[in-house]
Amino acid sequence: MLALSPELRSRLATPLQIGTVTLNSRVFQSPLAGVTDLVFRRLVRRYAPDSMMYTEMVSASGLHYLKTLPRIMEVDANEHPISIQLFDCRPDFLAEAAIKAVAEGADTVDINMGCPVNKITKNGGGSSLLRDVPTAAAIVRTVSAAVSVPVTVKTRLGWSDQEINILDFAKAMEDAGAAMITIHARTRAQGFNGAARWEWIGRVKQHLRIPVIANGDIFSVEAAVQCLEQTGADGVMCSRGTMGYPFLVGEIDHFLKTGQQRPAPTxxxxxxxxxxxxxxxxxxxxxxxxxxxxxxxxxxxxxxxxxxxxxxxxxxxxxxxxxxxxxxxxxxxxxxxxxxx
Ligand SMILES: Cc1cc2nc3c(=O)[nH]c(=O)nc-3n(C[C@H](O)[C@H](O)[C@H](O)COP(=O)(O)O)c2cc1C
Missing domain, CATH: 1.10.1200 (Non-ribosomal Peptide Synthetase Peptidyl Carrier Protein; Chain A)
Incomplete structure (x- = not known):
């Protein structure tokens, strides 16, 4: 039977502080383009009411030229905690978009610095920011100055095995004012292949003061516990494991809070x-x-x-x-x- 070690239990018993935002859950529903719309988030929230959820990523450039808010940025009036995720490489456009995100109700604004898709990276967004630390830091500084809510970053280990720079990158984001960092423990070159390398998350955790959230291959309660034990991370973020299974975030949250496993849905x-x-x-x-x-x-x-x-x-x-x-x-x-x- 799965058990929660006393050390892990006491470490996770306190609320999680992200800048000025206090969370009563250490389990996150990740942003998933084409998946985590308002409808999906409502389903996840049925089983995980305390968990932070993310919109699909929103283009700050797109927003700059649009007259109306795109549907993917809509959040429910009473939907909290919620983060709106933005991508782009222009600090000014991102700051402008962040102001709109906060007006829409975002509790935090997350900047995507991990997307591997060519269409995004060739324009300087997503994971290509791992190769341009000054721009990434300028983004965090500019967006943080523009809004009163915490600004967070979601990223990967590096561009490729030859360019794993997450330790320096994460520190630079913290120094620039990021309130939390989520690490998908794969490189850009890996895409979604191979096992997530959680050991890197443990190293980052030792290096930073802000909360570090572990992401990659959290497909079960067991995996979440193992990852938290192994990395010392402040929380876990679930992604592909929730596709067709909006129960996962709630199952993990319930176990971390009670030490009891919820019966799996039939x-x-x-x-x-x-x-x-x-x-x-x-x-x-x-x-x-x-x-x-x-x-x-x-x-x-x-x-x-x-x-x-x-x-x-x-x-x-x-x-x-x-x-x-x-x-x-x-x-x-x-x-x-x-x-x-
Ligand atoms: C269909 C799909 C869409 C995704 N969209 C986003 C996104 O909009 N923003 C983002 O930061 N990550 C996005 N990701 C990455 C996931 O949030 C997560 O980092 C990745 O899947 C690793 O976690 P996993 O191994 O548990 O799936 C996407 C992944 C998938 C499979």
């Missing part, structure tokens, strides 16, 4: 959650929501006989009624199977 409960997700996406985004729901629904449909066939149908749904019919049939079949002698 397959039927997961499919019922998928149902809620589909309806909410439809209500919030209409037709576009149906198209976006396809990938989410296939992520939920795992771990039972005939799941592959269901996935292949779910990824082609055209209407909310069609999607619900498929999910309801699957739920009915699973119920009958469970009732069969």
């Amino acid at each position: 397959v039927i409960e997961r499919l019922q959650c998928a149902r809620d997700h589909l309806i909410a996406l439809w209500e919030y985004k209409g037709e576009r929501g149906i198209r976006q729901a396809r990938k989410h629904l296939t992520w939920y449909a795992k771990g039972f006989a005939a799941a592959a066939e269901l996935r292949s149908q779910l990824c082609r749904i055209e209407t909310v009624a069609g999607g619900l019919a498929l999910l309801d049939e699957a739920i009915e079949r699973l119920r009958n199977l469970a009732a069969a002698p």
Whole structure:
């Protein structure tokens, strides 16, 4: 049985202070482009009401030229704690965007310094900032001066194995005024391949005063505990493990607070959650929501006989009624199977 060591329990018992913001959870839902919209965050928050969530990353340049706020920046009126994540390489555009983020309700503003995608890095944003420490520091200084909420950074270990500079980079961000740093323990060159190298997070933690949040390969309560033990990090951030499984952040948070494991949702409960997700996406985004729901629904449909066939149908749904019919049939079949002698 999984147990929480007394040392870890006492270390995590106090609230987490990010500058002026106090959090009652040390488990974070990461920003995931195309996933962590308002609808998804509501589902995660059902099970993890105290956890900090992030919007999908928002382009500060895009925002500068737009007249209206993009949908991905919308947060619920009572949605807290919430961070709006921005990306760009221009400190002035980022400061301007941060002011809009705070007006929208952001408790913290996070700067993306880890995205590996070419389209972003070739314009000087995301992980390319790991190679341009003066600009990264100028961003943190300028944005911090523009807003009263804490400014945080999410980044990687470095550009490549030959350029792992996270120790100096993280210190430079702290010196520039960052209130917290989240480290995805892979390099840009790794993308999402290979195991996350948590040992680097432990080294950064020893080097900094601001909170350090561990990210990469937190797919279970066990992994979260192991990572916290190994790194001494102040918290963990869940990412791919939440796709089709919005229960994860809450499961980890519950265990860290109580030492008890929440029973995992049954397959039927997961499919019922998928149902809620589909309806909410439809209500919030209409037709576009149906198209976006396809990938989410296939992520939920795992771990039972005939799941592959269901996935292949779910990824082609055209209407909310069609999607619900498929999910309801699957739920009915699973119920009958469970009732069969
Ligand atoms: C589909 C997808 C979208 C992502 N979008 C963002 C993003 O908008 N901002 C960001 O900082 N990281 C983004 N990430 C990176 C994750 O937040 C996280 O750092 C990474 O997946 C490592 O954690 P994991 O190994 O637990 O998945 C994205 C990752 C995926 C798979």
